[in-house]
């Protein structure tokens with residue numbers, strides 16, 4: 007976190023800036039060159055203005071006339087300086103803008119790439135709202151000070167030049183400068199130190215506010231149906247209020263310091279005029295010099311603020327950077343191996359051997375409970391194995407292990423005899439496909455949801471997959487067919503339709519192992535059995551059959567499996583055919599019967615979406 011002393015914050019802020027400069031050295035050099043050009047010209051312009059006043063204006067007032075040559079020279083000098091200053095400003099702004107936005111883009115990419123590399127366990131521990139704000143406002147905050155940075159660096163150079171030129175002009179005026187400029191600098195430092203904790207707090211609250219908002223939008227259905235609108239609004243309002251308070255305290259501090267920072271250079275100009283007039287009377291300086299110095303103080307006031315802007319943004323930058331680097335430095339990614347599998351489209355063999363697994367505890371000091379112990383089973387090539395067990399038994403965990411969303415703590419998971427940890431990412435994805443318990447649909451067309459832009463998946467393949475998932479009927483009936491937009495998370499689809507789309511998505515990749523985690527629970531039971539039957543024995547010319555590991559509840563579905571693995575509390579209690587288990591395992595009988603009763607009740611109470619006419623049920627589908 008961005009706690010610690012404010013000196014610490016400034017140091018760390020400067021090191022963040024150093025990182026930015028190392029990443030974009032050329033653009034930074036351009037911006038600083040522009041800024042130094044500008045700063046040098048500010049000093050030069052002060053002396054030119056002084057000269058114009060001393061050599062043109064004063065003689066004109068005293069004699070009533072000036073030579074045209076002098077006048078032209080003055081005009082050309084002032085015009086030339088203005089043009090060069092414009093060039094300097096242009097270079098600085100362009101460079102600073104480029105640098106800032108390039109860094110933002112680069113780090114957004116890095117953060118999101120990291121999100122995708124990090125394992126599921128990391129994502130379980132981190133709220134979506136926080137991830138969004140990491141990739142967005144935290145990245146922005148980290149690089150905020152880049153915008154005024156070249157200006158500030160140019161200003162530092164300019165201040166040194168200004169003090170030097172003051173000494174060349176007159177020591178007394180130089181002393182005024184030596185008093186005012188460091189005071190300005192010090193004021194800026196005090197300002198940013200006061201600002202540090204306030205900005206850090208505001209940045210943290212921003213993330214929290216977006217987190218709460220994200221959660222309640224995400225859970226809009228629950229919020230509405232449970233009548234939690236008022237409480238959710240209050241929860242959000244509380245945090246929004248804190249953010250408001252913290253931003254107001256930022257504003258209040260600005261209100262105090264901004265006028266002070268404005269006033270100090272004006273006081274400096276006043277002091278210059280007082281001291282300068284005395285020195286003028288003493289004959290130590292000329293009118294030209296006095297005007298130059300007074301002008302210098304006026305024009306310096308603004309650039310000096312740039313230093314303050316950088317310092318003031320440092321705390322926010324450090325807070326943002328801390329949160330960004332927490333993502334970039336997060337460990338636990340699961341490196342892929344370099345073994346490729348080429349099964350030539352034949353079904354794959356999945357084997358679990360002595361697998362133990364426990365989820366990482368939510369907080370590091372808590373013990374992690376073991377979820378699976380000594381799990382061993384095989385899904386032979388081309389076979390269908392059903393995973394049955396009460397809720398919380400570890401079925402979804404086994405599904406996650408099978409497609410390597412998580413790695414076992416002990417034991418191995420192998421595909422065609424190769425440890426899944428040794429496989430390349432591509433091999434893994436093309437071999438095994440998981441259809442998860444909770445279907446996820448992108449806010450895109452049906453076609454894009456199924457093909458996912460994977461190469462080699464054309465419309466024909468999409469339709470074939472849809473047919474296999476028993477989804478071709480409803481997709482064909484959609485207004486725009488494959489081009490129909492399904493809405494965010496597929497809101498325009500029924501639960502069963504969504505499930506079948508995600509199933510079709512998995513099938514379109516022609517996986518050699520299909521892991522179905524309760525993937526057809528919202529589909530009519532007869533359709534579910536038909537889908538499974540179709541997957542086991544695809545029509546000629548359709549997809550080759552895959553090996554299937556299916557988490558299932560319904561008797562009709564389970565009965566289609568070659569073998570049933572019965573799981574309780576993370577352990578394999580029994581295995582065999584459905585009939586064998588019914589005869590020998592009392593827990594299994596209870597479970598299957600209970601499900602069946604619940605299913606019957608449900609069927610009486612609700613109508614499934616689009617029950618297709620199946621005259622005599624399963625057999626027809628199985629024989630297809």
Ligand SMILES: Nc1ncnc2c1ncn2[C@@H]1O[C@H](COP(=O)(O)OP(=O)(O)OP(=O)(O)O)[C@@H](O)[C@H]1O
Pocket residue numbers: 130365366377395396397398399400401402403404443
């Ligand atoms: N991300 C997680 N972090 C911590 N514990 C988890 C996590 N996911 C699951 N668990 C725990 O692991 C155990 C097994 O969960 P799992 O989801 O595998 O069960 P399941 O058999 O699929 O249940 P269901 O039939 O309800 O889907 C449960 O006790 C659950 O609380």
Ligand SMILES: [Mg+2]
Pocket residue numbers: 401402403443523
């Ligand atoms: Mg589950």
